[in-house]
Amino acid sequence: MNEQSVRFEVEDQVAWITLNRPNARNAINRSMLSELGACLAMLMGRSDVRVAIVRGEGKAFAAGADIAEMKELSPLEAEAFARLGQRVFTALERLPVPTIALIHGYALGGGLELAMACDIRIAEESAMLGQPEVTLGIVPGFGGSVRLPRLIGQGRALELLLTGDKISADTALSYGLVTHVAQAGRLNETGMQIANRLKALPKTALASVKRSVYDGSELEVGAAQSLEATLFGLAFSTPDQTEGMAAFLEKRAPDFSRR
Ligand code: CAA
Numbered sequence: 001m002n003e004q005s006v007r008f009e010v011e012d013q014v015a016w017i018t019l020n021r022p023n024a025r026n027a028i029n030r031s032m033l034s035e036l037g038a039c040l041a042m043l044m045g046r047s048d049v050r051v052a053i054v055r056g057e058g059k060a061f062a063a064g065a066d067i068a069e070m071k072e073l074s075p076l077e078a079e080a081f082a083r084l085g086q087r088v089f090t091a092l093e094r095l096p097v098p099t100i101a102l103i104h105g106y107a108l109g110g111g112l113e114l115a116m117a118c119d120i121r122i123a124e125e126s127a128m129l130g131q132p133e134v135t136l137g138i139v140p141g142f143g144g145s146v147r148l149p150r151l152i153g154q155g156r157a158l159e160l161l162l163t164g165d166k167i168s169a170d171t172a173l174s175y176g177l178v179t180h181v182a183q184a185g186r187l188n189e190t191g192m193q194i195a196n197r198l199k200a201l202p203k204t205a206l207a208s209v210k211r212s213v214y215d216g217s218e219l220e221v222g223a224a225q226s227l228e229a230t231l232f233g234l235a236f237s238t239p240d241q242t243e244g245m246a247a248f249l250e251k252r253a254p255d256f257s258r259r
Contacts (some may be wrong), residue, residue: 006035007057008042013199014192015043015052015097022058028110028142029066030081037088043095050203051195052095054118055102055188056111061127064109067136082141085110089117089142093214096207098198102191103127103178108166113142116151119210120194121178123169124187129177130166150217152177202240202256 007018017039019026026032043049056062065085073081092099092114101107101118107129115121115129123129131144139145140161149157152175160167172178182190198206208231216224235241240256247254 004035005032006039008039010046010049013048013050014195015049017052017054019056019062025060025063025106026056027063027066029069033084033088037091040091049097050199052097052099053102053191053195054099060105061103061107062111062114063106064111085142089114093117098206100191100194102187104187109133110142113140113144116147122180122182122187122190123172123178124182125169125184127169128166129172130164131161132164135164200256204238205235205240208235
């Protein structure tokens with residue numbers, strides 16, 4: 001039996017999604033995308049999960065789409081591959097729970113596209129990030145040319161996309177492409193510190209923040225604000241609002257753990 005190319009484990013309310021093709025630097029092929037999609041479906045069925053962490057086994061987060069598999073694709077197959085990757089990565093982005101990408105080694109091409117589909121990106125200090133597709137004679141296919149300009153601005157995104165340059169974790173931090181740089185060997189620990197804080201926060205409020213940001217970014221300003229107002233109103237139907245505001249007024253820490 002083939003070993004799974006994506007591992008899915010839940011521990012103490014955290015779902016760990018681990019890319020597991022270390023010998024190919026976690027190059028993303030069609031079967032890995034299908035397995036990732038299946039993991040996301042499993043995660044949606046787990047009401048105990050409050051945070052998801054995406055990481056890579058071995059020496060890299062992910063070195064991009066699998067070049068050996070892609071080399072043989074016809075134009076129609078390549079388009080279908082891109083659409084599959086986009087569908088799975090968008091499903092990851094739209095998970096109701098916060099997601100964290102732990103980037104070590106390399107996040108290139110499809111690997112960076114995967115990381116950009118997560119809410120929070122943390123890079124180990126030696127990591128390198130980039131979209132080198134043009135150097136292979138192709139363009140990003142899993143949403144890179146869409147998410148990168150939205151995250152870091154069109155000017156910097158275009159330079160990265162046009163040159164294919166790899167940037168360091170510190171440069172990625174200065175661009176806002178990652179929001180934390182972890183010292184060598186402390187990537188998991190840094191990720192867990194953030195995951196533990198997110199775990200203690202109310203699930204519905206976190207899901208609504210995500211909806212407001214991601215759905216709102218696809219709307220014009222008036223419609224986006226209207227969505228925000230709807231989600232704001234919805235929050236007042238949750239026990240978390242009752243608890244959060246009562247706790248503030250009673251000068252105690254809120255307890256959002258019951259849900
Ligand atoms: N696809 C297929 N195999 C890959 C791969 C990829 N993207 N990246 C690495 N591998 C394989 C290598 O071929 C090698 O296999 P063998 O041991 O069988 O020779 C193995 O992984 C280890 O790779 P290296 O020896 O090159 O490892 P390294 O640590 O010295 O270098 C690296 C790592 C800088 C990431 C280098 O492997 C590299 O440049 N990889 C390709 C990066 C790239 O171009 N990514 C973009 C892909 S296109 C894309 O992603 C399209 C899209 O948007 C959908």
